[in-house]
Amino acid sequence: DAGVIQSPRHEVTEMGQEVTLRCKPISGHNSLFWYRQTMMRGLELLIYFNNNVPIDDSGMPEDRFSAKMPNASFSTLKIQPSEPRDSAVYFCASSPPRDEETQYFGPGTRLLVL
Amino acid sequence: KQEVTQIPAALSVPEGENLVLNCSFTDSAIYNLQWFRQDPGKGLTSLLLIQSSQREQTSGRLNASLDKSSGRSTLYIAASQPGDSATYLCAVNNQGGKLIFGQGTELSVKP
Numbered sequence: 001d002a003g004v005i006q007s008p009r010h011e012v013t014e015m016g017q018e019v020t021l022r023c024k025p026i027s028g029h030n031s032l033f034w035y036r037q038t039m040m041r042g043l044e045l046l047i048y049f050n051n052n053v054p055i056d057d058s059g060m061p062e063d064r065f066s067a068k069m070p071n072a073s074f075s076t077l078k079i080q081p082s083e084p085r086d087s088a089v090y091f092c093a094s095s096p097p098r099d100e101e102t103q104y105f106g107p108g109t110r111l112l113v114l
Numbered sequence: 115k116q117e118v119t120q121i122p123a124a125l126s127v128p129e130g131e132n133l134v135l136n137c138s139f140t141d142s143a144i145y146n147l148q149w150f151r152q153d154p155g156k157g158l159t160s161l162l163l164i165q166s167s168q169r170e171q172t173s174g175r176l177n178a179s180l181d182k183s184s185g186r187s188t189l190y191i192a193a194s195q196p197g198d199s200a201t202y203l204c205a206v207n208n209q210g211g212k213l214i215f216g217q218g219t220e221l222s223v224k225p
Contacts, residue, residue: 033211042215042217043158044215045212045213048212055210056210056212095211100210100211101146101213102160102163106157107157108156
């Protein structure tokens with residue numbers, strides 16, 4: 001099993017540009033989570049999906065952030081327009097059915113907005 | 115609002131020492147608590163999960179305890195090794211899959 005796959009692993013962009021982060025969960029998992037990790041705020045849950053439906057998006061910082069899960073094997077987190085304060089490591093995690101607290105994390109995408 | 119605090123923020127010990135990492139949380143109405151390990155540049159790996167009805171969990175040299183009423187958990191690492199060097203994060207689960215994380219303790223075990 002390849003685990004949770006995230007791409008790209010590193011992204012450097014300029015302020016105002018659109019950024020799209022991608023995640024492929026573990027096959028058979030039906031919950032998917034997007035987290036953001038910064039030195040100041042630690043690891044925060046942004047949004048999570050269950051069976052492709054957003055369940056809790058209360059952690060999404062503002063309208064510049066959006067997330068989609070068009071099918072069980074793919075999710076995107078988009079930032080438009082990006083700002084320097086969005087610089088962070090973004091993690092995707094997935095969990096199996098009826099076991100949402102057992103989350104398997106991807107390696108993360110390190111985003112730097114200049 | 116649930117808040118999770120970990121003390122200390124960083125810890126350096128010589129190899130072979132037993133050590134304790136601390137985690138506290140403000141809302142005792144939790145489903146469970148987990149300890150994770152994070153290596154530099156990597157994602158998180160779950161080490162131990164304690165259900166709210168349990169007092170402790172053990173895995174090898176790791177032992178995690180939970181005192182829900184006082185809002186505290188400890189992670190005990192016996193006979194520490196350089197390979198244990200990593201950041202250890204505590205996370206509580208109040209609702210479904212929504213985990214609230216502490217800031218972590220960065221552990222360095224010196225050979």
